[in-house]
Amino acid sequence: MEAPLSTREIDRIEGTAIPVRGDNIDTDRIIPARFLKAITFDGLGDHVFEDDRAAMPGHPFANPAYAGARILLANENFGSGSSREHAPQALKRWGIEACVGESFAEIFRGNSLAIGLACVTAPPDAIDGLMSRVEAAPATPLALSLAGRVVEADGLRVAITVEDQVRDALLAGTWDATGLLLDDFDVVRGVASRVPYVRGF
Amino acid sequence: MGRTLLKKVWDLHTVRPLSTGQTQLFIGLHLIHEVTTPQAFDMLRSRGIGVAFPERTFATTDHIIPTLDQARPFADPLAEAMLSALERNCREFGIPLWNLDSDRQGIVHVIGPELGLTQPGMTIACGDSHTSTHGALGAVALGIGTSQVRDVLASQSLAMSPLKVRRISVDGELAAGVFAKDVVLEIIHRLGVKGGVGHAYEYGGSVIDAMSIDERLTVCNMSIEGGARVGYVNPDETTFDYLRGRPLAPAGDAFDRAVSWWRSMASDPGAGYDDVVQIDAADIEPRVTWGINPGQSVGVSGRIPSAGSNGGVAEALAFMGLAGGDPIRGTKIDVAFVGSCTNSRLSDLREAARIAKGRRVAGHVKALVVPGSQAVRAAAEAEGLDEVFRAAGFEWRGAGCSMCLAMNPDRLEGRQVCASSSNRNFKGRQGSPTGRTLLMSPAMVAAAALAGEVTDVRAVLPASAS
């Protein structure tokens, strides 16, 4: 069961990072479909990248050095494919609180925002710099500031891009949209009553 | 400047701008299924919120259902729990459910159009990325995640960021043996799997104009594989003819009024697009994927690319066990799957049956045909397609998602290679972590099933085809 409406303001995310190299890492890889056969999101964190971990012994999520990481580093089009929210849910339940990548698939980004998981982008060379640093020293502490639009890793400063609306929603704690969408429900009813197919032509 | 269909639909459905800079959009039709909704209903319950418009919400079951033995309780207790949860939630919140005992049950993206529920000018949401399919009828159809399902249940609306519109014009004439599936695989190959991020794809041009609704559904279905959130075709006479007489489409005078409104929602002739892409139909041949994303495809007469310094290609070839430089034709297959929301409609089954008729599936190949809905299954049986398939050695199954994602008993084993008419060739997609998928048109799947390997369907087309 999900906690009752409790959105929280999100600005700084601090902790170690986990680099997941590769473009177009799809949500079937983040959480294989067989783990969707459940009526809750509980326990998904244990199955993050399960098949990739089995197939690639060196996979970062199989490497104890990255246990406890809070920031995921990604390349291009991370989270492509299926719209399953189980993917960001699994990452969040594993402990990830923010993703910094070259780019993200659109539905993944929206699903992440809806659960308060920040997805921000940086240019390829900057991502590579962060990844290399973390690979060389997994214990490197990172600090991501949404307000300051920057990630810092032990002296390395990387400017991040985040859409104003995403940043504002996270900073203001309005990323859980339900309350916002129900704020003025009469207007929703008003729109319904003017749409021809709802009125029955 | 004229407006696009996307802009018209967006403006009509705008509830209000949100403080976050997004727009609150009214959702006219919400389709739900068993996989992405149980948590959404739990969130509603725990917050004490009801369903705002249960009469604009429709449910079916497709992902987890077995396609052979559908007796309840299912052999798989997890699948049983999911369908039971959907049944309970629909009952509690007053949402109609087309369950296994309904002749309206089927893959959510097959039944929406088939029932006439999907209509031009609508906003549609569903907790499934292939919701883009419904754009074939001129709707703006959005795939969403579970928290957004909760939002739509609660408020019949979504918080959306604006989309750009890319017009993709496919002109000329498709050669015999080249299908809608090949068109969309070509588009994704050219524009890339993330080429459409931030965009709606508007498909047009003489090839799209000449397509049936079934074919347009196939094209729009895979918009998401090109990164586009939404894909649509402007409504035209083909659309109106398709909808006339469908069980849940407007009837009588209301239908005529609907048609004039639908017509008005199409993009204006001078509409402004963020960009335009032209594709010549003459360049398109039957396509086959060789890699681990749907952009990694090649014409059937072509060769698998060499990795060179491209890490993505190298990873794909290693997983697929294919060698760069080899022809794709002749790649051995173990399984052939005709089905999925991309290609499981009556016309798809007809094309596959036309190839299979009077021939035999290769001895080492397991081949199955899974109709997209109970209605498709009944219509196919009325034409005797089931007999054609059975006689050729294909299994004929009940309606559902089946081996498209293998959340049910239909799945690959070990490193099997599957010629599949579905939409995703991701690692592990068809149920075995090491299983391999080659995406192609249903006719190409049938041809591969017979030959036991990837083959050019153009060589086995019956004479009447050309």
Ligand code: SF4
């Ligand atoms: S057929 Fe495949 S892609 Fe379509 S809805 Fe079912 S699982 Fe998703």
